[in-house]
Amino acid sequence: MTCSLTYDLVVSWDAELTALTERIAGPLFTRPEPRSTFPDLVRSLLADVPRKNCWQLADHIGHVKAYRFEHLLNGAKWNADALRDEVRSYVVEHLGRPDGVLIADDTSAIKKGDKSAGVARQYCGLTGQVENCQVMPMLTYASAAGHAFINRRLYLPESWANAPGRRKEAGIPDKVVFATKPALVIDMLTEEIAAGTPFRYLCGDSGYGRDPDLRAFCHEQEIGYVLAVPVDLPLIAVRGGGEPVGHLLDRLLAHGNSAVWERRSCGSGTKGVRLYDWAAVTTRPAEQAPAPGHAHTVLIRRSVSDPTDIEFFLAHAPIDTPVSELIKLAGLRWKIEENNEQSKDFLGLTQYQVRRWTPWHRHVTTVMLALAFLAVTQAALPPDIDEPSDQGKDQRARPKPP
Structure with a gap:
């Protein structure tokens, strides 16, 4: 009723x-x-x-x-x-x-x-x-x-x-x-x-995600974030060595498409549920350690209708935070x-x-x-x-x- x-x-x-x-x-x-x-x-x-x-x-x-x-x-x-x-x-x-x-x-x-x-x-x-x-x-x-x-x-x-x-x-x-x-x-x-x-x-677009001072402030204050980042953001891989965030995609694709992507919703918009293909990799920004008890994860978002449409997000969250939660946070950026x-x-x-x-x-x-x-x-x-x-x-x- x-x-x-x-x-x-x-x-x-x-x-x-x-x-x-x-x-x-x-x-x-x-x-x-x-x-x-x-x-x-x-x-x-x-x-x-x-x-x-x-x-x-x-x-x-x-x-x-x-x-x-x-x-x-x-x-x-x-x-x-x-x-x-x-x-x-x-x-x-x-x-x-x-x-x-x-x-x-x-x-x-x-x-x-x-x-x-x-x-x-x-x-x-x-x-x-x-x-x-x-x-x-x-x-x-x-x-x-x-x-x-x-x-x-x-x-x-x-x-x-x-x-x-x-x-x-x-x-x-x-x-x-x-x-x-x-x-x-x-x-x-x-x-x-x-x-x-x-x-x-904290959520935001790549204009804010690329800024090391903003990220450092969040680390110092133990604030979690999911921020869009540019493709050239320098990272430190889990096994050592440095690489730009964009290289993660090339490395992941070498393992085969089915092993990389998982289709998930990051929220609802004016046209309904926002579905994308997602991948996640543990890493951290170069020269920036996470806050105590936190870890960094790179989320890679691919458009379902246009596989060339790729966006990267850097997440800073308590250890063992589910990737599904980080994906939902990435979708919240559109509220603003x-x-x-x-x-x-x-x-x-x-x-x-x-x-x-x-x-x-x-x-x-x-x-x-x-x-x-x-x-x-x-x-x-x-x-x-x-x-x-x-x-x-x-x-x-x-x-x-x-």
């Missing part, structure tokens, strides 16, 4: 959103104007507004002008990191599990001009080529209950870090210096450890892709019209709160809920409530 979305259920979501935003706004703001405007901003970000800029959001919520939202982001006194801490607490309270996973990835916002903090001609993951854009390393928390962003950074290219005039104009604090994207992830992991965020593993897509398509993550450092953090963190509310509300849905038909509507993976 299934149950349908009811008026009472929708009303309860509205009440929960009001309680959440008012509870956060109370200590976050000292003045009544931003305290009352903040809930309006979160609510309008969650609404079906075509373009999530201040003017259209204000028009939707019933403000005569965009000034109140513009002042909230640009002029009011409040701390975006304090809001980030509230988002984390909310996510952990409702989605936190001892075996939680943190997932690192960066997303991009294509911009015009050169005034927005951190904007530069740089690689853009959105298009796969060099664009004039801002790059945002993000951190998602994922568990069996759901997944949502809990931390963020704005990448500052060296061209910005070493330009005092541009920094001042964009309001970039003096303490902010150039750091690589993996180094920014280390900073975020340090914050999560200090906050007591419950997690056992879902967060990126939903936040951009439905919550206006990159539709901001702010240029300075502080307003950027305020906007992005407010979007994080909106996404967290969706994730928590979805996790609380009855398991037998019968959703209305979406026939004829946009079939993208839109969050369910509110």
Whole structure:
């Protein structure tokens, strides 16, 4: 038996959103104007507004002008990191599990001009080529209950870090210096450890898996990980000697195809179960020993439909961790892709019209709160809920409530 979305259920979501935003706004703001405007901003970000800029959001919520939202982001006194801490607490309270996973990835916002903090001609993951854009390393928390962003950074290219005039104009604090994207992830992991965020593993793509400092941090902190790695990552084989990770495949294939591959699922996606052929080899990165009680394993993933499509993952996990568990962790990386897509398509993550450092953090963190509310509300849905038909509507993976 299934149950349908009811008026009472929708009303309860509205009440929960009001309680959440008012509870956060109370200590976050000292003045009544931003305290009352903040809930309006979160609510309008969650609404079906075509373009999530201040003017259209204000028009939707019933403000005569965009000034109140513009002042909230640009002029009011409040701390975006304090809001980030509230988002984390909310996510952990409702989605936190001892075996939680943190997932690192960066997303991009294509911009015009050169005034927005951190904007530069740089690689853009959105298009796969060099664009004039801002790059945002993000951190998602994922568990069996759901997944949502809990931390963020704005990448500052060296061209910005070493330009005092541009920094001042964009309001970039003096303490902010150039750091690589993996180094920014280390900073975020340090914050999560200090906050007591419950997690056992880190997942990420090869841009993070190839970084020896990030891996070393995880070894020192005894954090497990399953990270995609490039084909030329140097390894030490079990029997000694060095080789790039890509050579493992050639060596394994010499034993015959049937002895190498095992077809397994690494999770479900929008098109159903994700099935790949997998192989696993015990090894470790060159000059990097695992944490005590841990071991390194290389996972090799091959596409079922295209055997030339190969990806490598380096796992760092407690000894005797089943390979099946590592494969599932490799599949979790896509949860942050879902967060990126939903936040951009439905919550206006990159539709901001702010240029300075502080307003950027305020906007992005407010979007994080909106996404967290969706994730928590979805996790609380009855398991037998019968959703209305979406026939004829946009079939993208839109969050369910509110």
